[in-house]
Amino acid sequence: MEITLNWYLTLSALLFSMGVIGFLFRRNAIVMLMCVELMLNSVNLSLVALSQSMGDTAGQILVFFVMSVAAAEAAVGLALVIAIFRDKLTIDVTQINLFKY
């Protein structure tokens, strides 16, 4: 059985929707950030598969930049988590309601 591009795109879509599920349903802020990483990663997978099947390097350059942005996002996000934990002593996102009232 030949592995076509469809399989890679389907796997990417599955991993992306799992990341969305985690982001919506988990309450731990760190795990939510991890789910964002999972989503970025699944997009990278589809970009690499498309780029390689077309024989074009542009997609992989884009993946390189997405990884850099993901690293920056993780650093700033985790710094925010630390700052919030210092203030509220929790990282449960249902307890963090600074803007609610």
Added chain:
Amino acid sequence: MTASILFFVLASVAIAAALGMLISRNPVNSALWLILNLFCVAGLYLTVNAEFIAVIQVLVYAGAIMVLFLFVIMLLNLSVLPDLKRIEWRRIIAFIMGMGLLAMLMFIVANTLDMVPDPVTLQVAAETGSATSLAKVLFTQYAMPLEVIGILLLAATIGAVVIAKKKPV
């Protein structure tokens, strides 16, 4: 044949690891499952001959970013696991509607563009995934975005230090 077996093994382990990340209650376990998932995706990059991206995936994602995550989890030292709450229907409806919109958009885009995916055979694509060919375009055609990414990383580093710093009382 071996390539397709490799794909299915890696894909199923990746999905299982993502599920494990979703359902494990301890954040450390979640992080370890995510690392397994990232390794599997790196293996999938190798099956499409994207060697450079696979190496970068292991170094940057599974190495640097996940170490940062584990470091923060252990820094915060959350010994108490949160209690299980009842299911929030609002979020379930939000998820179903969002996924429906995504599926609709994907269907429309795929229909309009008339994409017929090629088989990923990739003897030809071996050279587009190598570090040599990527570096050639990265440092000529995409040199400006590369510099901008450098500035972005510097700004993110400084921002992270400033945000996480203890406020002077």
